[in-house]
Amino acid sequence: MNKFPFQVKAGGLLQTALLRFASKAEIQRYHRSLSPFARQASTIIRDAVEFTRLAAKRWRYYASSGEAAESLANLQRKVQRDSTCEVAFIMVATIRRERHDLPVGLAYCRRTWCHHLALDFLALHPHALGQRERVRGVGSGIVFGLVQLARVLRIPRIWGEATVNSAPFYEKLLAIRPVKDLFIIEAPEMAAIAERQKKISDPILVSPTTGGLP
Amino acid sequence: MDYHNGMTAKRTKPVSLEELWDYEDKNPVVFASPRALAEARLIARLERTKRNHRDAQANGDSHRHKAVAA
Numbered sequence: 001m002n003k004f005p006f007q008v009k010a011g012g013l014l015q016t017a018l019l020r021f022a023s024k025a026e027i028q029r030y031h032r033s034l035s036p037f038a039r040q041a042s043t044i045i046r047d048a049v050e051f052t053r054l055a056a057k058r059w060r061y062y063a064s065s066g067e068a069a070e071s072l073a074n075l076q077r078k079v080q081r082d083s084t085c086e087v088a089f090i091m092v093a094t095i096r097r098e099r100h101d102l103p104v105g106l107a108y109c110r111r112t113w114c115h116h117l118a119l120d121f122l123a124l125h126p127h128a129l130g131q132r133e134r135v136r137g138v139g140s141g142i143v144f145g146l147v148q149l150a151r152v153l154r155i156p157r158i159w160g161e162a163t164v165n166s167a168p169f170y171e172k173l174l175a176i177r178p179v180k181d182l183f184i185i186e187a188p189e190m191a192a193i194a195e196r197q198k199k200i201s202d203p204i205l206v207s208p209t210t211g212g213l214p
Numbered sequence: 215m216d217y218h219n220g221m222t223a224k225r226t227k228p229v230s231l232e233e234l235w236d237y238e239d240k241n242p243v244v245f246a247s248p249r250a251l252a253e254a255r256l257i258a259r260l261e262r263t264k265r266n267h268r269d270a271q272a273n274g275d276s277h278r279h280k281a282v283a284a
Contacts, residue, residue: 009235048244053253055246055279061257105243108250120250124243136235138244169245172237175228196231 002072004148006141006159008095008104008198011133014200015095017104019145022092023070024063030092030103031056031126037058037126040130045126055121057089062088073110079153084113087184091149093142095135102130105138107146115148119160139171147190158185 004019016079022030029042034049056213062068069075069089078087089108094101105128108121122142128135143158162183170176170183187191229237246254 007231044242044244048242051244051246051251053252054251054258057253057258057261058250059259088224118247122243123246129242129244134239136239137231139238140231140234142243161249163245163248165241166243166245169237169241169243171226172234175226176223177226178223192228196228196234200231 001191003149004091004145006093006137006139007196008141009136010095017093017095017135017138017141019091019093019107019142019149021069021071021075022090022106026092027056027059027090031104033103035058040085040126042129045150046128048129049127052118052125053123055106056122058120059088059090059108070110071161076153079111079115080105082171085111086170087111087112091145093138095143102127103136104135105142107142109146111153111155115153115155116157116159117146117153119146122160122166139169141142141197143173143185144193147185147193148165150190156186157192158188159183 005016006019008015008017009083031053035054038049040046040154042048059068067085069078069087075087075089078085080194086178088108091107091109092103093105094103096102103125105124106121107119109122110118110120112118125137128138139170142168147157149155159181162179162181163194167179167183170179173193174183174185176189
């Protein structure tokens, strides 16, 4: 239940990517995997590196005061103990490459005091942005993974601050216009996002026991 | 309450996954909430200050106290 699958296209082929809770060690590994890209000239890759590094620092800061989760069970325990607690967590998306998992993106989220999910960072890994082998569909796939997570936790709303760069993406993803500085994903949008993925997914993805798709 | 129905935002024709992926190819998904980004930068600066302070102590730098003129 810690893993939420979604479809991407890599090298022209459909492939299942997995979104899962990142442990401290995984966050460090992800962080280290950014080093070769840190000096790239591309602004978007530099942003991807910077946002990810800052998200990791922010997670560590929350973790130092016990306000971060490293697994679904960990998050559920914290919420059971205190229903109004605010918990930060990072979800990492990976695809299988030869014998290892290749990171392709991450989402930094917070479970807020009123049981909503705030999405603070959503960034592709430079691996997924490469000109040589671009991995398609990681951004919308991660959001689909978060929808699956929200359904497992019975979270009714995913929200976040939209910027001038991200608003058009959310307009397309949610089929709503205009999206200004706030985007909100509730039951109708969650259903539409799941439906869109269902059209190309392996039947195993749509089993109610694996991800809660309708 | 359906939040979007209560706002001025209108529902538009849903795009297919392929169209969405085409959009993502041209406009890479690298987003951060401005508030979260500001907070994270502040945390990073705090960490740097603490580390510099620790390094200075480890290197044997003593605290300087202002001399008080009698």
